Amino acid sequence: MSHEIVSAFISHMTTAMSSYSLYSGMHPMFDEFSGKALQLVDELYHDDAFSLLTFNNSLIFNNVPLAAKGMHVSSFLKTLKKKKIEKVVFRKGLEVDEFKKFITGMASRETVSSSPHLSVGIVEVKLKAPDSDVRSLMGDGISKFESVCQEISKFKTLDIIGLDDAVLSFISTLKKESDVLRIISPVKSRSDYTYVHAGNVSVLTMFQAESLGLGGELLHDIGLAGLLHDVGKMFVASSVLEKQTRLSEDEWTEIKKHPVYGAMYLSKLPDVPPLTVIAAFEHHMRFDGRGYPETRRWRKKQHIVSQMVAIADVFDALRTERPYRKALDVRATSRLLKERAGTEFNPALVDNFLSSLGHVTGKPHYCQG
Ligand SMILES: [Fe+2]
Ligand SMILES: [Fe+2]
Known part of the structure; x- marks a missing residue:
């Protein structure tokens, strides 16, 4: 033919x-x-x-x-x-x-x-080889996201199809492996932190959303929101982002602008779901409204998806070693989430996240009380 x-x-x-x-x-x-x-x-x-x-x-x-x-x-x-x-x-x-x-x-x-x-x-039978394991599926999604980001910095365009593909890979990993801790990837080098972190946040956010009964197109958009939460960091100087020593006040002020940069960038693109703009803008706002960016209008009104992204963001960031601190294990990270429930995080979502983790792994991940 x-x-x-x-x-x-x-x-x-x-x-x-x-x-x-x-x-x-x-x-x-x-x-x-x-x-x-x-x-x-x-x-x-x-x-x-x-x-x-x-x-x-x-x-x-x-x-x-x-x-x-x-x-x-x-x-x-x-x-x-x-x-x-x-x-x-x-x-x-x-x-x-x-x-x-x-x-x-x-x-x-x-x-x-x-x-x-x-x-x-939708295609019932995935065209992926049946023996492809969750790690390689996760890796596929992360590399797709990396190439999309490189195009953003070169041509300032966003390949939404590439992003959709990355999210579909993450959804497949979640369908194949219920223990999300086996899915999220370790950071191998400093240069891949950005992409691995974005992929992990996407998976950890969808894991929470799925456990609340959300699915279909909404789950996909939530995955995109997790993946793009830090896209604004692309507009912050790398000398500031990658600085190994303590940040000055001005540098810290610049980093704190990434939610605004990200939301402004995403809001100008025709094909991205509004949830991505919201989560990019709000993921550091905190449950009690004391985070950043500071706006009166948005105070205490963090969207539930931004609240899930915030939990995923902190959970993944703390379990990764950074130049200025050691990595925490899952137990310590979970305890910290619990301590900050009600102030930084929505307590109901923290409970849901930790009990879902415990549910799939068969053991509690935090100390009660
Ligand atoms: Fe961020
Ligand atoms: Fe982040």
Whole structure:
């Protein structure tokens, strides 16, 4: 099967999608290009159906990765990711109305739903090798995040698809291994602290959210919020961030601006969920409102996701050795969280986190009382 036909199909479909979002379903271009795409489907069927699925930033047509990677393919991929769709199956008998409904769903804020000859969903069987262990999945997510960050510093753009992939890797680790302490990665060198810490905070935040019964798209957005909580540090001079000796007051003031830098940066990007902006801004605010940034309006109003990120942040930071202090073990870290419950942290969330940890490991991680 010629991949040129698939590329043409995707190109007509994405043109119809942009015509719909730019003008409306009444515009002649919408009709023209959805018609052109529909004319090609007969040539794409194999055994009465064909599928398009996403995997690792590639579009897979009938289980073969598409060689062509034009503007239309990447825009289609981006929309699928945004809609959290991993797979689309087109079946023989596809009607004009079903197809147009799919295109308008993709081009608008509406949910894309399946119809008799077109189904959308997630890939049931993960394409990862079955023996890939949680460490390597976790490592995959962290390296994806690292490359996204390098692009931010070079081109000032944010690859949201790469970030989504990183979060999906973390979600897979959580599904494979219930003991989160076995998932979170150790920091091997000073230079990888930023990325490993971000990945660990993402996993530890989703671990808490999942134990509270949250799932689906919201869990994914919470994972992104954890991953991006410190993104503002990219705008703080590395000489200050990596300083091995005591910080001056001015340097400390500069570091304390990272929540504002992060929230400002994320709020300007079109595709990031608002939760990421909130958590970036609020993760140092503390439960009692005595942290930073100091604002009257936000005082004592830290969002529950920011409260979970704050717990994950401190838990991971304390168990990592830093130039100015030794690493604490899980027991000491847990005790510290407990001591700061009610002031720095939401006590109900601390209880939930520690009891969930104890639940999966079979032993309590803190001293009572
Ligand atoms: Fe931070
Ligand atoms: Fe942090």
